[in-house]
Every structure is written in structure tokens, then in C-alpha cells.
Amino acid sequence: MSSATKGARARARVEVTAAIKDEARRQLAADGAAKLSLRAVARELGMVSSALYRYFPSRDDLLTALIIDAYDSLGAAADAAHAGVAEQQPVRRWTVVCEAVRSWALAHPHEYALIYGSPVPGYRAPDSTVQAAARVGQLLIDIVREAHRGRGVAVRPLPPELRSEGERLAADLAPDLPPAAITALVAAWAQLFGLVGFEVFGQFNRVVEERPAFFSHAVQQLAHDVGLLPQD
Amino acid sequence: MSSATKGARARARVEVTAAIKDEARRQLAADGAAKLSLRAVARELGMVSSALYRYFPSRDDLLTALIIDAYDSLGAAADAAHAGVAEQQPVRRWTVVCEAVRSWALAHPHEYALIYGSPVPGYRAPDSTVQAAARVGQLLIDIVREAHRGRGVAVRPLPPELRSEGERLAADLAPDLPPAAITALVAAWAQLFGLVGFEVFGQFNRVVEERPAFFSHAVQQLAHDVGLLPQD
DNA sequence: GTCTATAGGCGGATAGAC
DNA sequence: GTCTATCCGCCTATAGAC
Numbered sequence: 021m022s023s024a025t026k027g028a029r030a031r032a033r034v035e036v037t038a039a040i041k042d043e044a045r046r047q048l049a050a051d052g053a054a055k056l057s058l059r060a061v062a063r064e065l066g067m068v069s070s071a072l073y074r075y076f077p078s079r080d081d082l083l084t085a086l087i088i089d090a091y092d093s094l095g096a097a098a099d100a101a102h103a104g105v106a107e108q109q110p111v112r113r114w115t116v117v118c119e120a121v122r123s124w125a126l127a128h129p130h131e132y133a134l135i136y137g138s139p140v141p142g143y144r145a146p147d148s149t150v151q152a153a154a155r156v157g158q159l160l161i162d163i164v165r166e167a168h169r170g171r172g173v174a175v176r177p178l179p180p181e182l183r184s185e186g187e188r189l190a191a192d193l194a195p196d197l198p199p200a201a202i203t204a205l206v207a208a209w210a211q212l213f214g215l216v217g218f219e220v221f222g223q224f225n226r227v228v229e230e231r232p233a234f235f236s237h238a239v240q241q242l243a244h245d246v247g248l249l250p251q252d
Numbered sequence: 253m254s255s256a257t258k259g260a261r262a263r264a265r266v267e268v269t270a271a272i273k274d275e276a277r278r279q280l281a282a283d284g285a286a287k288l289s290l291r292a293v294a295r296e297l298g299m300v301s302s303a304l305y306r307y308f309p310s311r312d313d314l315l316t317a318l319i320i321d322a323y324d325s326l327g328a329a330a331d332a333a334h335a336g337v338a339e340q341q342p343v344r345r346w347t348v349v350c351e352a353v354r355s356w357a358l359a360h361p362h363e364y365a366l367i368y369g370s371p372v373p374g375y376r377a378p379d380s381t382v383q384a385a386a387r388v389g390q391l392l393i394d395i396v397r398e399a400h401r402g403r404g405v406a407v408r409p410l411p412p413e414l415r416s417e418g419e420r421l422a423a424d425l426a427p428d429l430p431p432a433a434i435t436a437l438v439a440a441w442a443q444l445f446g447l448v449g450f451e452v453f454g455q456f457n458r459v460v461e462e463r464p465a466f467f468s469h470a471v472q473q474l475a476h477d478v479g480l481l482p483q484d
Numbered sequence: 485g486t487c488t489a490t491a492g493g494c495g496g497a498t499a500g501a502c
Numbered sequence: 503g504t505c506t507a508t509c510c511g512c513c514t515a516t517a518g519a520c
Contacts, residue, residue, distance in 0.1 A: 051286075051374070054287055069496080070497080070504075071505075074503055075503095133371075153455075181462070182462060182466065184462075185466060203469065206459065210446045210449075211443035213449070215439065215442045218445065221371055223368070226382075228417070228421075233413045234435070234439070237414055238439035241439065290515095300486070300487060302516080303487075306485055306486080
């Protein structure tokens with residue numbers, strides 16, 4: 021077997037794999053992750069269902085691939101947005117990253133639902149998804165770390181019962197951040213996705229109209245909560 | 253037909269309807285809303301699928317009933333918790349209501365997913381669900397309104413591009429609240445469900461350990477953001 | 485209101501030929 | 503890697519008898 025043949029085969033495999041995932045994403049949008057079906061994907065691609073099993077051993081493996089792709093796509097969008105403002109003030113970088121998350125979610129609502137919406141019943145996420153999931157959080161941590169480096173912090177102090185939790189979080193995620201700051205950051209991280217989720221999932225319908233401005237303002241408050249703004 | 257017979261029939265109908273919804277909730281937990289099936293519900297109840305159509309004209313109507321029940325159940329839990337502390341300080345009432353939301357969500361994760369998770373593909377929520385959905389938000393509004401009554405506000409001012417949005421929100425939801433306060437409140441509302449959703453949907457797994465304390469602390473910050481705490 | 489029967493679909497997964 | 507054929511299951515919804 022020539023290595024040229026090997027290369028051609030490998031290329032074909034990559035292409036078919038990509039086509040399967042693309043069609044699967046289309047179906048995700050139409051029917052949701054719970055109903056993602058290898059058979060329907062195969063039908064749409066003009067293949068027979070059993071052929072797909074050569075690419076994805078089971079439905080859950082296809083789902084895992086889609087989840088990792090989604091986290092990667094979001095992470096890439098956030099990174100790219102951040103790269104454009106990497107030299108600016110932390111609060112500006114924070115805002116830009118949050119807005120990139122929002123934009124990505126609005127542009128890919130079904131993939132957003134896949135990774136931040138309700139868990140898919142019966143699906144157990146393998147550890148490989150956990151790594152991919154960490155990217156946005158890491159970026160936010162990096163922004164706050166740099167902001168705090170050498171210039172002290174300005175967040176609400178931790179109550180005693182959270183002190184050890186804060187220390188553990190700091191040790192795990194950002195050893196150079198004070199426990200109160202990393203705790204506030206984790207909360208802000210969840211709250212950011214609360215804002216995004218409410219908009220993407222329609223909870224803001226007939227409530228919030230000026231959504232970009234509303235979001236920016238809210239995210240500014242979060243920046244304040246994690247100590248990126250001068251105190252009042 | 254005697255009115256006694258009529259009463260008995262009506263009672264039977266209520267009971268069967270309740271049994272159908274109970275079984276449907278059980279299946280919601282197992283398979284998710286997207287796969288909720290009248291047939292499976294019927295099977296489990298020892299009925300035949302066509303019989304269910306006398307109670308719910310379609311699968312979506314059953315789903316609507318479950319959604320309204322879930323909002324009502326959450327609203328009742330929040331109201332009950334609030335009633336226990338109605339005489340206390342606003343910040344205390346705020347915290348208690350938020351904690352009630354969290355507790356309800358952890359106790360009913362699948363119903364939580366139904367109302368605050370990814371939308372069910374292909375399902376269009378009728379207007380009747382919108383009313384039921386408003387209850388928790390209304391309770392939070394009431395708490396903030398009372399706190400602000402006559403004693404001024406303490407929230408970040410609105411940027412100019414949000415002023416009209418804030419005025420509209422105030423007019424719609426709480427005419428006696430300053431625009432900046434109602435805007436902050438809507439944001440805090442979304443952020444609250446961000447915190448709850450991350451915990452219920454597993455995003456805090458291997459990240460946050462001391463969850464009740466973490467949640468209380470975060471919710472305290474939200475109370476501050478909506479002006480319920482003395483300024484620093 | 486409940487039943488049987490039926491129409492007209494859908495799914496995951498595997499075996500074995502080519 | 504792709505095919506056919508197959509197993510065995512599932513679904514919504516309706517018609518018409520009782």
C-alpha cells in the first residue's frame with residue numbers, strides 16, 4: 021500500500037467524518053440532541069445507517085464529537101475576540117470576551133444548548149469533554165489574574181464558611197489569586213451564562229428589548245464584582 | 253344524570269389527569285421532554301394510548317400542562333419560603349427566595365430543565381405558560397420595590413443608551429422603581445438562574461464543592477447589585 | 485371513555501456478503 | 503467501507519365497535 025493511497029484514504033475519512041458532523045449539527049438544530057439519530061444522518065447523506073458505524077461506533081460517540089467541537093468553537097471565538105484587545109485594560113478585555121460568548125451563542129443556539137443547556141438524557145459525557153469545556157473559564161481567569169497581579173484586589177471578603185473553599189479553588193485554578201477573587205470569578209462565570217442562556221432560550225422575550233446594551237451593562241457589573249473596576 | 257354522577261365523573265377525570273401527569277413527570281426524568289411519549293405513559297398506566305387523547309388532545313398539550321405545573325410548583329415554593337420571612341429585612345427575604353429557587357431546582361432537576369433548560373425542539377409554548385413563568389420574577393420585584401419604597405436607591409447608574417430601556421422596563425414591571433434598579437433586577441434574575449442552572453446541570457462538578465455556602469455568598473452579591481445592601 | 489385495529493412512519497444495532 | 507437484510511423495538515394519530 022503506497023503512502024499516497026494511505027493519504028488519500030485518510031483524507032476521505034476526514035471528509036466523510038466532517039460531512040457526518042455537519043449533517044448531525046443540522047439535525048441538532050431541527051430536532052435537538054435527544055433525538056439525534058444516526059439513521060437520519062445517514063439517510064440525508066445518501067448512506068446506509070450501518071456505514072456510519074465505521075466512523076462513530078455509537079450515537080453517543082457522535083454526540084461527544086459534537087460537544088467537543090462546540091466547546092472548541094466557542095473557545096476559539098472567545099480567544100479570537102480576546103486577541104484583538106489583548107493590550108487593553110482588563111475590564112475591556114473582560115467585556116469583549118463576554119460579548120464574544122454571547123455572540124457565539126446567538127449565532128449557534130443549538131450548539132449552545134448542547135453544551136450549556138439541559139443535559140442530554142441517557143448521555144454520559146466522557147472526560148474528554150471536560151477539558152474542552154474549560155477554555156472560556158480559563159480565559160476569564162487569565163484576565164482577572166493579570167489584573168490582580170501586583171496591584172491588590174477589590175472584591176467582597178469571603179465569609180468564614182467559604183474560606184477553605186476559596187483556598188481550594190485558588191489552589192486548583194489560580195494560585196496567585198486571593199480566595200475571595202477566584203470565588204467571585206466562579207460565580208461571575210455562572211452568572212455570565214445565566215445572562216446568555218436567558219437570551220438564547222427566549223426568557224428575555226417580551227422583557228428585554230435592547231439586548232446588546234443590556235448585556236454590556238450587566239457584564240460591566242460582573243467585571244466590578246470580580247474586582248476589575250475601581251471601587252465606588 | 254344526577255349531579256352526584258356528574259361529580260363522580262369529574263372526580264375520576266381529575267384523578268386520571270393527575271395520574272397521567274405524574275407518570276409523564278417520571279418519564280421526563282428518565283428520557284427528557286423531547287422524548288415524552290403518550291404511548292409510553294399509557295403503557296405504564298395500563299391504558300391504551302388512544303385513551304389518553306381524551307385527556308390531552310396531543311403530546312404538546314401534555315407538555316404544556318407539565319410546564320405550567322412546574323412553574324406553579326416553583327412559584328409556590330418561592331412564595332412559601334418568602335412567607336416565612338415576610339417581616340424581615342429585604343436582603344434576608346431576597347436570600348431566602350433565591351435559596352428556595354435553588355432547593356426546588358435541585359429537588360426537581362427535570363422539571364427545572366423543562367422550564368429553564370433548552371427549549372423543547374418543535375414545541376411552541378402557548379401564552380398560558382408565560383403567566384405562570386412570571387411568578388418568581390414578580391416576587392423578586394416585590395421585595396426590591398418594598399426595599400426601595402421611600403428610602404432611595406443604591407445601584408449603578410444606567411448608561412445613556414439604556415435609559416429608555418430602563419424606563420420601559422420600569423413602566424412594564426414596577427412603575428415605582430427607578431429605571432436603573434429594575435434593569436439591575438432583571439439582570440440579577442437571569443444571573444440567579446445562571447448559578448442555579450450551573451449547579452443543577454453539572455457545570456459545577458469538580459469545581460464548586462461547598463455549594464450552599466457558595467450560592468448564598470453569590471446571591472448576597474446579587475442583593476448588593478440590586479441595591480438591597482448598604483453601600484461600601 | 486375505553487377498547488381493538490390500523491395506517492404509516494421512526495429508531496439502534498448487528499451479521500455477513502462483496 | 504459499504505451494502506442488504508434482519509431483529510426488535512418505538513412513535514403519533516385516527517376509525518369504529520362497545
